[in-house]
Amino acid sequence: MPHRFFVTPAALKDGVVHFTDAQAHQMRDVLRMRAGQEVLALDNLGTEYRVTLREISRAVVRGEIVERRAARGEPKTKIVLYQALVKADKFEWVLQKGTEIGVTEFVPMHTTRAMANNVSKQKYARWTQILTEAAEQAGRGKIPQLQALQSFGDALGQAHTRGGATYVLWENETALDLKRALEITNAEWFHVFVGPEGGFTEQEIALAQTFGAPSVGLGPRILRTETAGMVAISAILYARGDLSHT
Amino acid sequence: MPHRFFVTPAALKDGVVHFTDAQAHQMRDVLRMRAGQEVLALDNLGTEYRVTLREISRAVVRGEIVERRAARGEPKTKIVLYQALVKADKFEWVLQKGTEIGVTEFVPMHTTRAMANNVSKQKYARWTQILTEAAEQAGRGKIPQLQALQSFGDALGQAHTRGGATYVLWENETALDLKRALEITNAEWFHVFVGPEGGFTEQEIALAQTFGAPSVGLGPRILRTETAGMVAISAILYARGDLSHT
Numbered sequence: 001m002p003h004r005f006f007v008t009p010a011a012l013k014d015g016v017v018h019f020t021d022a023q024a025h026q027m028r029d030v031l032r033m034r035a036g037q038e039v040l041a042l043d044n045l046g047t048e049y050r051v052t053l054r055e056i057s058r059a060v061v062r063g064e065i066v067e068r069r070a071a072r073g074e075p076k077t078k079i080v081l082y083q084a085l086v087k088a089d090k091f092e093w094v095l096q097k098g099t100e101i102g103v104t105e106f107v108p109m110h111t112t113r114a115m116a117n118n119v120s121k122q123k124y125a126r127w128t129q130i131l132t133e134a135a136e137q138a139g140r141g142k143i144p145q146l147q148a149l150q151s152f153g154d155a156l157g158q159a160h161t162r163g164g165a166t167y168v169l170w171e172n173e174t175a176l177d178l179k180r181a182l183e184i185t186n187a188e189w190f191h192v193f194v195g196p197e198g199g200f201t202e203q204e205i206a207l208a209q210t211f212g213a214p215s216v217g218l219g220p221r222i223l224r225t226e227t228a229g230m231v232a233i234s235a236i237l238y239a240r241g242d243l244s245h246t
Numbered sequence: 247m248p249h250r251f252f253v254t255p256a257a258l259k260d261g262v263v264h265f266t267d268a269q270a271h272q273m274r275d276v277l278r279m280r281a282g283q284e285v286l287a288l289d290n291l292g293t294e295y296r297v298t299l300r301e302i303s304r305a306v307v308r309g310e311i312v313e314r315r316a317a318r319g320e321p322k323t324k325i326v327l328y329q330a331l332v333k334a335d336k337f338e339w340v341l342q343k344g345t346e347i348g349v350t351e352f353v354p355m356h357t358t359r360a361m362a363n364n365v366s367k368q369k370y371a372r373w374t375q376i377l378t379e380a381a382e383q384a385g386r387g388k389i390p391q392l393q394a395l396q397s398f399g400d401a402l403g404q405a406h407t408r409g410g411a412t413y414v415l416w417e418n419e420t421a422l423d424l425k426r427a428l429e430i431t432n433a434e435w436f437h438v439f440v441g442p443e444g445g446f447t448e449q450e451i452a453l454a455q456t457f458g459a460p461s462v463g464l465g466p467r468i469l470r471t472e473t474a475g476m477v478a479i480s481a482i483l484y485a486r487g488d489l490s491h492t
Binding site: 139179244 | 318343423424426463464465466467470476480481484485488489492
């Protein structure tokens with residue numbers, strides 16, 4: 001598979017792609033690419049362009065568009081992952097793995113047991129970079145969106161307003177499991193809530209129910225917070241046929 | 247959920263559990279537990295014991311068995327994960343996450359693009375420790391087994407001999423996806439092969455076919471090696487109803 005790069009609309013003009021300085025550096029100095037080689041440029045709107053590199057110099061890296069086509073790699077099923085704040089390395093891991101597997105949007109969330117720190121601009125920039133690199137590596141057609149930090153209650157409100165199926169993953173939920181929950185919905189959008197290391201509180205579970213958001217269990221094994229989301233999104237995409245080429 | 251500890255058969259005698267020095271240290275000095283508190287002791291054979299701590303001293307930590315019951319936390323579906331050697335931190339991560347999700351056995355494997363280094367005794371000891379801690383944390387009834395390093399060919403032979411369904415995860419497989427593969431088997435044992443960062447070779451895929459082991463795709467998104475196995479085992483356990491309490 002050729003290397004993939006997300007580009008801005010302005011970078012695409014008259015059948016030519018001008019790559020950014022950072023991308024040019026990557027191609028020229030890291031990947032040691034040469035004129036004649038092919039890359040994929042993605043416009044982050046759902047179109048990808050096969051591009052043959054024509055000029056690779058100190059000053060500029062420029063390619064010619066040889067084919068335009070719909071980007072593959074975007075699941076039909078859209079998952080918004082509401083992840084309670086966890087330690088930095090785990091949160092970054094959730095962003096990377098979630099992007100590979102197929103999350104459409106991420107919402108960092110503070111909860112009773114994951115109190116609101118502000119998230120710094122530097123951290124958002126770093127998270128965006130992680131999402132971009134993971135999306136390029138995984139062959140996504142779009143970079144997953146990253147929302148601003150929200151409270152659990154606000155996040156529930158957003159999910160409710162946008163519609164679809166909302167599941168609050170909860171280790172104490174033994175009656176409703178994900179399989180049963182998926183069997184009774186034909187939603188295309190899924191809002192999946194994952195708590196912090198200390199879990200959601202009973203009050204939070206009760207609050208979610210007032211929004212029509214049931215708690216959903218993943219069986220008898222206790223999953224860490226960063227694992228629970230990945231298992232749930234893998235299962236949802238599997239169940240909906242989104243781990244398939246057809 | 248009470249803290250859980252795997253114990254040897256010798257530690258259980260006449261209704262009393264004697265914990266190891268390391269466990270005693272953990273309970274006494276790290277968890278600051280006191281007499282009267284409850285823990286779960288697991289015999290790694292499928293039984294768990296509710297234990298009330300009776301003595302916590304410098305010399306010994308000892309508890310009384312108050313209930314004996316079948317351990318929960320073992321999936322009905324048995325998955326053997328054959329993971330090609332990858333960087334140490336990723337391999338350890340696969341062991342930890344795989345244990346949480348529900349892998350029954352792990353087989354470290356060398357392949358054409360993950361050449362055989364021996365795995366040192368120290369590394370095996372460390373891996374075993376990771377499996378034990380993850381199994382305790384996740385509430386498994388048994389510590390997943392860890393086999394010795396095998397070649398891809400030997401591993402295929404083992405899977406073939408033991409029987410069940412064998413899937414070689416391959417990013418270039420677009421015809422057979424996991425959902426279709428699972429629909430046409432009633433296997434209870436699954437042998438899941440995951441390649442190294444460079445992937446399996448065409449020759450390896452051809453070799454697998456001679457063992458009746460098809461290559462199986464996970465859809466259009468390119469998953470890293472450590473992600474592919476987690477997605478596949480999540481999907482298999484989901485499909486078989488093993489992410490459920492019932």
